[in-house]
Amino acid sequence: MPVRRILQLGDPMLRQVSSPVARPADARLILRDLRATLRDFRRTHGFGRGISAVQIGELQRIIYIEFDGVPYALINPVYARRSREKCLVWDDCFSFPSLVVRVKRSVSVTVRYLTPAGESRTLNVSGAFSELLQHEMDHLDGILAIDRASGPGSLATREEFQRAGLTRLSAGPAASLVRT
16 A cells, blocks of 8 residues: 655646546555555644545546545545535645635535445535535545635634634534525
């Protein structure tokens, strides 16, 4: 399980749209590397729950998430539903680990995807899991959290964010709801 280099902000590949995976079984090696890379990043940086294939230089529609100790391997994910109710959350990213960005996200989403075995699945999530999944889905379309900054004052260094005591990075009780 090789740990791969994570592409950093400014790398043009992060802005490219990822291609669908033709055969789900072909995603197994990339998923293995995503898992190893996520765990290594979390070990060295102290945070991290999800990663997309483009972040390790693979322009494939693949996401690997570990949320509440449960692994999720999503191949060719697509939105089936996004709630109209939005919330403002502080978002972070492996591709710019020293920066946090305040973004508006749907409170809940439904995503259809394939497993590595080619089985079709549906994932209904809300709160922090919804925010995370939307972040990773954006990566597949070449969109970064900084592109979704909610306005002035929506960027902070991680150091300043923590110094100010703003420790909540994902949706939940501390997130601000925005009706749209």
